[in-house]
Amino acid sequence: MTPSDRFATIGVAGGGAFGAALALAAARAGRRVILWARDAEAVAIMRESRAVPRLPGATLPESVTPVAEMAALSQARALILAVPTQALRPVCADLARALPAGLPAISAAKGIEQKSGLFTTQIVAELWPGAVPAILSGPSFAADIARGLPTALTLAASDAALAQDLAEVLSSASLRIYHSNDPRGVEIGGAAKNVLAIAAGIAIGLGYGESARAALVARGFAELRRFGEAFGVQSETLMGLSGLGDVVLSCASAQSRNFAYGLALGQGRSPAEAAGGKLAEGAFTAAILAEMAQARQIETPIAEAVAAIIAGEVGVREAVAGLLARPIRAEN
Ligand SMILES: NC(=O)c1ccc[n+]([C@@H]2O[C@H](COP(=O)([O-])OP(=O)(O)OC[C@H]3O[C@@H](n4cnc5c(N)ncnc54)[C@H](O)[C@@H]3O)[C@@H](O)[C@H]2O)c1
Numbered sequence: 001m002t003p004s005d006r007f008a009t010i011g012v013a014g015g016g017a018f019g020a021a022l023a024l025a026a027a028r029a030g031r032r033v034i035l036w037a038r039d040a041e042a043v044a045i046m047r048e049s050r051a052v053p054r055l056p057g058a059t060l061p062e063s064v065t066p067v068a069e070m071a072a073l074s075q076a077r078a079l080i081l082a083v084p085t086q087a088l089r090p091v092c093a094d095l096a097r098a099l100p101a102g103l104p105a106i107s108a109a110k111g112i113e114q115k116s117g118l119f120t121t122q123i124v125a126e127l128w129p130g131a132v133p134a135i136l137s138g139p140s141f142a143a144d145i146a147r148g149l150p151t152a153l154t155l156a157a158s159d160a161a162l163a164q165d166l167a168e169v170l171s172s173a174s175l176r177i178y179h180s181n182d183p184r185g186v187e188i189g190g191a192a193k194n195v196l197a198i199a200a201g202i203a204i205g206l207g208y209g210e211s212a213r214a215a216l217v218a219r220g221f222a223e224l225r226r227f228g229e230a231f232g233v234q235s236e237t238l239m240g241l242s243g244l245g246d247v248v249l250s251c252a253s254a255q256s257r258n259f260a261y262g263l264a265l266g267q268g269r270s271p272a273e274a275a276g277g278k279l280a281e282g283a284f285t286a287a288i289l290a291e292m293a294q295a296r297q298i299e300t301p302i303a304e305a306v307a308a309i310i311a312g313e314v315g316v317r318e319a320v321a322g323l324l325a326r327p328i329r330a331e332n
Pocket residue numbers: 014015016017018019037038039054082083084085087090091108109110111140141142143279281
């Protein structure tokens with residue numbers, strides 16, 4: 001059986017912006033797609049109008065079937081998990097009860113679980129031991145993918161052949177998916193970039209300018225690299241789409257919800273106001289990332305500053321002043 005036949009039907013768990021965008025992308029790649037969302041009202045809208053409540057302007061093709069019953073995902077031969085990181089635990093527990101064993105489960109979430117310090121493939125492995133964890137990450141706004149704009153991502157799994165098969169069957173003319181056997185490296189890039197995007201947004205919100213942003217991005221990337229290396233990941237992964245690539249995108253664009261959250265903090269809004277009801281994954285990841293780094297004697301002053309700002313322990317100007325007052329040191 002060819003990979004295309006084996007993975008003719010793909011399931012997507014999560015009917016938000018990214019779940020719907022990836023469902024569209026998989027349909028463009030020739031897959032049949034079952035799109036599960038917990039919100040029955042959103043499912044009804046998607047079924048009747050083919051519009052996506054969280055993705056204005058997108059239209060779902062007939063090859064995407066929105067469903068509100070999780071058991072309907074059992075028709076799929078691989079699953080994409082597109083719910084927020086902090087919601088992955090209960091969703092995986094439910095999936096483990098609803099679906100057969102042996103399915104590849106591709107996390108598309110970018111974060112670290114706050115209460116456990118687990119990366120997303122580890123959450124999948126713990127809560128859904130029958131699944132085969134994989135990760136999909138890289139620079140991509142859901143709206144861009146949905147519009148069919150050229151985008152490149154990385155799909156990683158410990159089983160290199162599986163990663164290659166999944167990358168091939170999910171790629172299309174507009175979405176190019178590279179494969180990798182370094183899932184930890186790919187998920188660290190996706191999680192850490194969100195924290196750096198908040199920091200970049202803060203610098204711009206404070207009016208500190210483009211030179212400050214560039215300095216933060218470069219020193220932030222040094223933190224990401226140190227953090228990744230402590231987990232034994234490949235440096236090429238961190239220099240790739242899910243590390244450097246996503247840092248470049250998310251730290252440069254107000255389209256990034258994490259950057260927009262930081263921008264609002266820099267402009268003087270409180271952490272609660274700054275979120276504005278939108279998901280900024282970095283706000284949940286900053287503190288646990290800094291804590292995990294400290295436990296390994298890795299310096300992550302930017303992540304620590306972001307975490308302290310979000311916790312209300314320090315103001316934005318004070319935090320930046322603290323970063324600038326650090327002892328002069330060698331660059332690496
Ligand atoms: N939007 C993007 O451009 C983008 C790009 C790349 C990666 N991601 C990642 O994808 C993940 C999801 O983000 P999004 O943009 O789709 O967010 P979103 O806010 O648009 O949607 C999140 C969805 O998850 C659902 N959800 C939340 N808790 C749930 C639970 N316990 N059970 C079931 N469903 C639940 C919500 O109802 C909502 O439909 C995040 O980790 C994000 O970092 C998003």
